[in-house]
Structures are given as C-alpha cells and as structure tokens.
Amino acid sequence: MAATLSPPLVSAPPQSSPPTPETLPSNNHRYRYRYRSENQTRYTVDYTNPTILPLIERCSSTSQAKQIHAQMLRRRIFFDSSYYASRLFTLYALSDFSPSLDYARKVFDQMPEPNVYSWNTLIRAYASSSEPLQSFLVFLDMIQDCPDSPNKFTFPFLIKAASELAAKRVGMAVHGMAVKGSLDCDVFVLNALIHFYASCGDLVEGCKVFSKMPERDVVSWNSMINALAQEGGSSEKVFRVFEGMLGEGVEPNDVTMVGVFSACAKIRNLRYGRWFHSIVVKNGIEKSLILNNAMLDMYTKCECLCEAKRVFENMGKKDIVSWTTMLSGYAKMGEFDAARIVFNAMPRQDIAAWNALISAYEQNGHAKEALALFHELQVSKYAKPDEITLVSSLSACAQLGAAESGSWIHVYMKKHGVKLNCHLMTSLIDMYAKGGYLDKALEVFQSAEKKDVYVWSAMIAAFAMHGRGNDAINIFKRMQEAKIKPNAVTFTNVLCACSHAGLVEEGRFYFNQMLPKYGVVQQVKHYSCMVDILGRSGLLEEAIELIENMPLVPGASVWGALLGSCRTYGTIGQAEHAFAHLIEMEPRNHGAYVLMSNIYAKFGMWDGVSRLRKLMKEFGIKKEPGCSSIEVDDTVHEFLVGDNSHSQCREIYLKLYEIAERLKSNGYVPNKSQLLQDIEEENVKEQALYSHSEKIAIAFGLIKTAPSTPLRIMKNLRVCGDCHTVGKLISKLYDREIILRDRYRFHYFKEGQCSCMDYW
Structure with a gap:
C-alpha cells in the first residue's frame, strides 16, 4: 500500500490520543497508539521502514508529526531504530511548526540510544533558542552518555551558543577542546569561531583565526566581513578584506554584499557604495529583500536620494524596513513633503515609521510639525507611542518652550504606565527646564529612583540656564557623593553655570580639575566655556592668553565666545581679531556678522555696519530673523x-x-x-x-x-x-x-x- 497522509478513510473509534509530553512513555515501557484526527477521521498509513523517511520529510504540521510518532510508537520503530527516531526528533526540534522545544526534549529523552546526530541536533536547537545555556548542559550529558565523541558538527553549535551568551571564557574553552580534538582546521568550526570572537568584541582574536585558516570558503569571508562591518571604526578594513576575497577568486554572494553595504553606510562612503552596487549587477547576485534594504540604507545615509529612490522603485518586494528607510532618507534631508508622501503610501505604518518622521521634524527644527504628528499618532489605530516617540516629542516641546504640551505628555506617560527610565527622565527635566518650570524639573529629578550621569547632567544644565550657578554646583557635589562619574557633558554644564552666574573662581577650579581629578580631557567646548567665563567678567587678556596656549586648535565656538565678550568689554581691534578668525572657520556664520555689526553700532561706526551688511548681501548671507x-x-x-x-x-x-x-x-x-x-x-x-x-x-x-x-x-x-x-x-x-x-x-x-x- 502506498504511504499517504490523505485522503481520509473510514473512521474507527480511537483507543488513545496522539502523544503529549505527559503521555510519552519512559524508556522501560512500550505502548501502542492509535490516533484519530480532530475531524474524527482515522488516517491509515503503511509504516514499513522504507516509507517512513519520505513521510517525515513531507510532514508539514504538528498534527501530521504526531500521527507518524504515534504509529512509530505502536510498531516499536521509535525504540528499535535510532535512525528513524533521530529523524523524527529532528522534525520536532527544528521545524517551524514544532509545538515547543520542551516537547522535543521529552521526545529526545525517550530515545533508547540517541546517536551523535540527535545529540548535535538538540545542542543546535538550544543554541538558536532563548536558552542557549542549555546547549552546554546537553553537551556535558553527551560526553557522558553518547558512545561517539563530539564531531565537527558539535562544536559550531556550541560556539554559536557561546556567541549568543557573549560568554568569552566558555567559548575559548570550547575553542581549546576543538584544538584538542584536532578539529581546529575544520572550516565550519573556524567560521563559527570568527563570529564568536566578533560577538564578544574581540576582533583581534577573530582576525587571528581568519588569517590562520588553511582554507576559506565564502562563509569564512562573509564572517570576517560582517564581523568588521559591525565594528564602527573598521569599515576601511571591510573594504580591504573584500578586495582580498576577490583577489583569491571567491565569488561574493548576497550575504557578502549586505556586509559591505553596511560598512559603506556607517562611514557614508558613496564611492565605494556605487562600486559595490556595480559588482552586484555585474555578477548577477540575486537581489534579496535584505540586500535591497542594505543598498537602500547605504544610499540614504550617503544622502544620495536619487539612487535610493531608483533602488526603492525597482524593488520587487518591500517590507516595513524598506518603506521606513526611504521615509527616513527624505526626512533627514529635509524633504518633508516627499517623506510625508512615502509615509501616507505605506501599507502599514508601524511605530518605527512614525518615530522616523517625528524625530526628523524635531531634529531639523520643525518642532511644531513634530508635535502635530505626535497628536496625529494619538488617534491612530495601528501604532502606539514608545520611548523613542516620547523622547522626540518631549524634545520638540523643549525647543518650543511648550511646557503645557510637555506636561500633557507627562500625564499621558503616567496614565499608560510608562516606566520612566533615565532617557525619559532626562527628556522630562530638559523639557520642564526649557519651558520655564524649574521647580517641576527638580521634582522629576528628585523622584527618579535611578539617576545616571545624563540625568544628573540635565539637572545641572537646568540650573545653569536659569542662572542659578551655586545650585548647579551643589547638584554636581551631590553627584560625586552618589559615586556617579562626571563626563564631558557634565563639565560643559557646570562651566556654563559658572559663566551665567559670574562664578569665575569656581569656573577656573573645575576647569583645572577636569583631567587630573576626573580623567576628563578638556575639549574645545570646555575652552569655549572658560573663555566665556573670563570674557563676561572683563578678563579679556586672560581669555586671549588661554586661547593662545590651548593644546587644541581653537574652534569657532572659542572665537565666538571671545567676540561676544568684546561686545561689552573689548576694543574694536580685539573684536575684529576674533571676528576674522571666526569667519575664516565659518564663512557663512550670520551670527558672527550680526555680532560684529552690534559692536560697530555700539561705537557709532556705521561705515563698518554698512560694510558688513554689503558683504552679507554679496555672499547671500541672511540674518536669522528674531x-x-x-x-x-x-x-x-x-x-x-x-x-x-x-x-x-x-x-x-x-x-x-x-x-x-x-x-x-x-x-x-x-x-x-x-x-x-x-x-x-x-x-x-x-x-x-x-x-x-x-x-x-x-x-x-x-x-x-x-x-x-x-x-x-x-x-x-x-x-x-x-x-x-x-x-x-x-x-x-x-x-x-x-x-x-x-x-x-x-x-x-x-x-x-x-x-x-x-x-x-
């Protein structure tokens, strides 16, 4: 009789249900099973051994798997043939329709003598699950109970589990066992090791493994390229490895190209990106959805929207990532009309799409539009605000000084039980402070159960912008008592507080203590603050001396601070000196021209004002309107x-x-x-x-x-x-x-x- 799972034959009363974790027999007992499906129809199958394998291979549902399992138990095949039992177990462990990994594990535990293939399958299943640690526990049982030694398929799965756990010491131990077992030259093991060391952030060791490989396949090259691509500062190395791959005659595939496009996107290298695109076309590499999305991401981040649009329009299949990437590309370039067209055309607007548009509006100075879109989101049936939405919306409120709107968002967060993490705490403090509600900013700060360096820094900035320098310094002292290490942002805010309150001695003190006491190197922005502190107090000669002795090249902000001080205390010569340096660095800085015009006007030098106005007109520089x-x-x-x-x-x-x-x-x-x-x-x-x-x-x-x-x-x-x-x-x-x-x-x-x- 031909083996079949359909059509149904005449029904007969069942004597038992299909196997469940509770009904699976122990190793010491044998049971017979008959199974009738949910529609009360019995399936008749001839389970002579030659027909079992194709039935397992054709199985496409839990119901069918359990039918096969029940008949194998009934005919003792499950206990008598480790080969067929292992194939059935693999179906339970790795198929998409498997009831659960726990169920598969109980099936495994009933196998009289699982072979090395079954042990490897169970290790593999756990390595890809939410419990990768179980892979190592199974491995220990394998060493004790399996008559065969671990093989070249065992170690890649163990190494994958170590990668998922980012357990470097454990993975290195597995590496050592592979060497001891003379498997350190196996390409599968070595490929897994490259990925493992990259996952643990040890690219040096990963490169050593790669360089010592006796042979490399395309997976080896892909593993190295993707490991380097994930590391922010290694994009140039990605390109060199890719060129080496081509030099050895290894054909790149779609996985290779995803890695190199990712590296291009990180450093915004359009020249390399176009070259890689030409390789995709020339080599006829299949443009999978993931590869198309990688190319799209590269072009949008390189601000080449014409090419991005061409890739997008030629994509046969698009997912939410494709639509959101195109939307973000337009929005970040300030093409909000085009971004909105893409947004409206999306088949499904998930929260990532809303966030892309809201944050782009907010970051490009369109705070009112960001808030309007946030309110539009409120009535949407398909997405709900998340942390990113709330942070962007609160930042928009801060820009506008719209504390009433920001307070409403705060109430919304309380009503919906949004947990206030440090990001949201920082945003709330900043919003209330910039909205003029310093008392509410302090209330949020004091209510925080956990405060990271940015929460403390935000409160220091709040006091600074409100001119309460001594309060800002007291918060800084409390921060040190709480054992929170200040960073560069913290000191920028402390120095700004000293500047706005005229605390010259305090400013000098903290500026000079940054490196020796706190290990924070003074950056240009800290020198700008210090020049501002000195200049506001009329100590222009000391400010100029500080600039001349800077170990860094004075930036535009430094010369801008000096020029601002000249408005009150300086001479025309000092002002013109600072102005000359400032426009050399930023020729289109309209603020510099306006500030210098103010200084000329103060001294009644209207010819100087006219000259600057003429220059602005010639260069097309417009004063920012109040x-x-x-x-x-x-x-x-x-x-x-x-x-x-x-x-x-x-x-x-x-x-x-x-x-x-x-x-x-x-x-x-x-x-x-x-x-x-x-x-x-x-x-x-x-x-x-x-x-x-x-x-x-x-x-x-x-x-x-x-x-x-x-x-x-x-x-x-x-x-x-x-x-x-x-x-x-x-x-x-x-x-x-x-x-x-x-x-x-x-x-x-x-x-x-x-x-x-x-x-x-």
Missing part, C-alpha cells in the same frame, strides 16, 4: 520681528502703543544703540525697537492671559538690551511676572528686576 513664541491654551503662537500676520494683529499693536505710552510716562528712554542701521528719524528708530518679536509676544500675552498669570516667552536669539529694559519695566508697571528664555539663558522679570542682575 522669532519669539508664547504658549496660550496649549497653542504656541509665534511672532517674527515686525510681524503683522497674526489674526489679532490690530489688538496687539494697540497694546504695544499703550505699553509705549505708559513706559514713556514713567521715564523710559529707548536704547537706540541696539539698532543695526543708521536711522536718522527718531520716530522710525523707536518704531523699529517696538517691533522686536519679544515685545510683540509680551503684548499678546497681556491681552490673552489672566492678570495673575506669568508670561512665558521663548526667543530664538539673544535678547537685546532695550528689550531687557522693557521687560523689567513691564513687570513692574503691569504687575506681571515675565519669564523670557533667549538663546542662552532665562530672564525672570519681576517687580522691575531681572534674575540675571543685568549680567547675561
């Missing part, structure tokens, strides 16, 4: 200098006129030196000053908020001296607390005074 925002009823309202686009423009300017009259009646005189033009008409000068964006935002806030509500204003540039004076006067005349954040710090205006004590 922009201020205020959040009212969860909506962020933005105003540019001289803005008349707001729906309540008329009311705003009437309020500005009212403010101007009240200020004048109380002795206010506009500071016209803040203008960058030589304007002759006095009324035009005053009008230009009153149209500054922060004044417009304050007027709007006075109109739209209750009399007792503090006004929280965010500005993208440094607040000018006249606006600073006006802020103090308005706080007194209108009995309003005004919290103004400019590019560098916060100003708390209250009862005619500012928290910065006019030191900013």
Whole structure:
C-alpha cells in the first residue's frame, strides 16, 4: 500500500490520543497508539521502514508529526531504530511548526540510544533558542552518555551558543577542546569561531583565526566581513578584506554584499557604495529583500536620494524596513513633503515609521510639525507611542518652550504606565527646564529612583540656564557623593553655570580639575566655556592668553565666545581679531556678522555696519530673523520681528502703543544703540525697537492671559538690551511676572528686576 497522509478513510473509534509530553512513555515501557484526527477521521498509513523517511520529510504540521510518532510508537520503530527516531526528533526540534522545544526534549529523552546526530541536533536547537545555556548542559550529558565523541558538527553549535551568551571564557574553552580534538582546521568550526570572537568584541582574536585558516570558503569571508562591518571604526578594513576575497577568486554572494553595504553606510562612503552596487549587477547576485534594504540604507545615509529612490522603485518586494528607510532618507534631508508622501503610501505604518518622521521634524527644527504628528499618532489605530516617540516629542516641546504640551505628555506617560527610565527622565527635566518650570524639573529629578550621569547632567544644565550657578554646583557635589562619574557633558554644564552666574573662581577650579581629578580631557567646548567665563567678567587678556596656549586648535565656538565678550568689554581691534578668525572657520556664520555689526553700532561706526551688511548681501548671507513664541491654551503662537500676520494683529499693536505710552510716562528712554542701521528719524528708530518679536509676544500675552498669570516667552536669539529694559519695566508697571528664555539663558522679570542682575 502506498504511504499517504490523505485522503481520509473510514473512521474507527480511537483507543488513545496522539502523544503529549505527559503521555510519552519512559524508556522501560512500550505502548501502542492509535490516533484519530480532530475531524474524527482515522488516517491509515503503511509504516514499513522504507516509507517512513519520505513521510517525515513531507510532514508539514504538528498534527501530521504526531500521527507518524504515534504509529512509530505502536510498531516499536521509535525504540528499535535510532535512525528513524533521530529523524523524527529532528522534525520536532527544528521545524517551524514544532509545538515547543520542551516537547522535543521529552521526545529526545525517550530515545533508547540517541546517536551523535540527535545529540548535535538538540545542542543546535538550544543554541538558536532563548536558552542557549542549555546547549552546554546537553553537551556535558553527551560526553557522558553518547558512545561517539563530539564531531565537527558539535562544536559550531556550541560556539554559536557561546556567541549568543557573549560568554568569552566558555567559548575559548570550547575553542581549546576543538584544538584538542584536532578539529581546529575544520572550516565550519573556524567560521563559527570568527563570529564568536566578533560577538564578544574581540576582533583581534577573530582576525587571528581568519588569517590562520588553511582554507576559506565564502562563509569564512562573509564572517570576517560582517564581523568588521559591525565594528564602527573598521569599515576601511571591510573594504580591504573584500578586495582580498576577490583577489583569491571567491565569488561574493548576497550575504557578502549586505556586509559591505553596511560598512559603506556607517562611514557614508558613496564611492565605494556605487562600486559595490556595480559588482552586484555585474555578477548577477540575486537581489534579496535584505540586500535591497542594505543598498537602500547605504544610499540614504550617503544622502544620495536619487539612487535610493531608483533602488526603492525597482524593488520587487518591500517590507516595513524598506518603506521606513526611504521615509527616513527624505526626512533627514529635509524633504518633508516627499517623506510625508512615502509615509501616507505605506501599507502599514508601524511605530518605527512614525518615530522616523517625528524625530526628523524635531531634529531639523520643525518642532511644531513634530508635535502635530505626535497628536496625529494619538488617534491612530495601528501604532502606539514608545520611548523613542516620547523622547522626540518631549524634545520638540523643549525647543518650543511648550511646557503645557510637555506636561500633557507627562500625564499621558503616567496614565499608560510608562516606566520612566533615565532617557525619559532626562527628556522630562530638559523639557520642564526649557519651558520655564524649574521647580517641576527638580521634582522629576528628585523622584527618579535611578539617576545616571545624563540625568544628573540635565539637572545641572537646568540650573545653569536659569542662572542659578551655586545650585548647579551643589547638584554636581551631590553627584560625586552618589559615586556617579562626571563626563564631558557634565563639565560643559557646570562651566556654563559658572559663566551665567559670574562664578569665575569656581569656573577656573573645575576647569583645572577636569583631567587630573576626573580623567576628563578638556575639549574645545570646555575652552569655549572658560573663555566665556573670563570674557563676561572683563578678563579679556586672560581669555586671549588661554586661547593662545590651548593644546587644541581653537574652534569657532572659542572665537565666538571671545567676540561676544568684546561686545561689552573689548576694543574694536580685539573684536575684529576674533571676528576674522571666526569667519575664516565659518564663512557663512550670520551670527558672527550680526555680532560684529552690534559692536560697530555700539561705537557709532556705521561705515563698518554698512560694510558688513554689503558683504552679507554679496555672499547671500541672511540674518536669522528674531522669532519669539508664547504658549496660550496649549497653542504656541509665534511672532517674527515686525510681524503683522497674526489674526489679532490690530489688538496687539494697540497694546504695544499703550505699553509705549505708559513706559514713556514713567521715564523710559529707548536704547537706540541696539539698532543695526543708521536711522536718522527718531520716530522710525523707536518704531523699529517696538517691533522686536519679544515685545510683540509680551503684548499678546497681556491681552490673552489672566492678570495673575506669568508670561512665558521663548526667543530664538539673544535678547537685546532695550528689550531687557522693557521687560523689567513691564513687570513692574503691569504687575506681571515675565519669564523670557533667549538663546542662552532665562530672564525672570519681576517687580522691575531681572534674575540675571543685568549680567547675561
């Protein structure tokens, strides 16, 4: 009779169910099984030995496997033939439809004398499971119970288990056993060892194994290429190994090319990427989905969107990785319309796609769009925000100073039971601090059960930007008491705190202790802070001496700090010296031109102002327009200098006129030196000053908020001296607390005074 699993024949009452872990017999007992399927139909199979193997090979479901198993038990084949038993066990251990590895293990335990193939199969199954440690326990049993010695197939599976565990000492022990067993020249063992050492971060040892191989197959080369590709700084080595592979006449395959494209993507090497693409085409290498995705990733990271689009459109099959990669490529290049088209066309928008677009908006300065997309996600049925979403959205709130929106996200996190890890803690502290709610930032900080170096650093930065230098230093001291080692970011924040609070001696102290006490090497940004500390205090000669003696090349930030100090204390010569160095490094730095123009204007050197304005026009350099925002009823309202686009423009300017009259009646005189033009008409000068964006935002806030509500204003540039004076006067005349954040710090205006004590 021909062996078959279908069609069903006439049913007969079953005497037992198919085997389960509980009903499997022990080695000392034999049972007979009859099995009727779920539809009550018995399958008749002729289990003479020649038919068993094809039946096992054709098996495609747990139900069929159990039918075969039951008949093998009934006819004693399972116990009498280790070969057929091992093939059935392999079906349970390695097939996609296997009930569980525990079930397979119980089947193995019933085998009277499992052969070395079965032992290797069980080790292999555990090595690929969530319990790779079990591979070694099985191996110990194998040494004791199996009559045959471990062979060249045993060790690659053990080495894979060691790779999964990143257990270097265990893997090295297995390596030693392979050498002792004279298997150290086997290509399968050596390939596994290369992967193992790479997984443990020991590329040196992996390279030694590779270099000493008596023969290498394509897997050997792929193992070495992928090991190097995973290591951030080894991309050039990947290319050399690939060239060596071609030199030895080994044909690369799709796995090879995935590795080399990955290396190209990491170092953004478009030239090599195009060469590798030509090899794929020339050699006719099959473009698998993984390979296409690797090419797509390489082109997008190399910012070659035309080639990326061509690869994407020619892909026969696309998965969520393909769509998200293309979306990210457009978004990171600022092509948000194209990114949104891809996003809308995606068959399924998982959270990775949402995150790619939200984070791209946020990182490219489109914070409002990032928040709008986050709110769109709230009503989506197919994805829910994760940690990456929340961090990006909180960062967008921080950019806008939208603390009300950020607070809503905080409530959302509590409502949905989101665990506050260190990343989210840092984001919350930063959001509240930049939104002007220092007390809430401190509350989040104090509630943290675990604080890493970035949480501590964020709280130091919060105090720094609010001008509370001594509080920042106290947090730094508490950080040391908690045995948290400070890093370069920590010291940047500490030095910024000293700069904003005029703590010169403290700044010198911590700057000089960075390397000898804490092992943190001073970087350019730390020298910039120190120059700023000295320059703000009028110690320009010391600041210049520090720059001249720097062991590093002074960066643009160093010369920018010096130029900023010259605005208050320096001479024209010192300012021009700093400006010359700054634009040499950053020829299109509009801030440098504006700052130097301010200095010329301060000294009444209008020819210098005109010359700089002419240069800016010739080079196509545009001054960044002043922009201020205020959040009212969860909506962020933005105003540019001289803005008349707001729906309540008329009311705003009437309020500005009212403010101007009240200020004048109380002795206010506009500071016209803040203008960058030589304007002759006095009324035009005053009008230009009153149209500054922060004044417009304050007027709007006075109109739209209750009399007792503090006004929280965010500005993208440094607040000018006249606006600073006006802020103090308005706080007194209108009995309003005004919290103004400019590019560098916060100003708390209250009862005619500012928290910065006019030191900013």
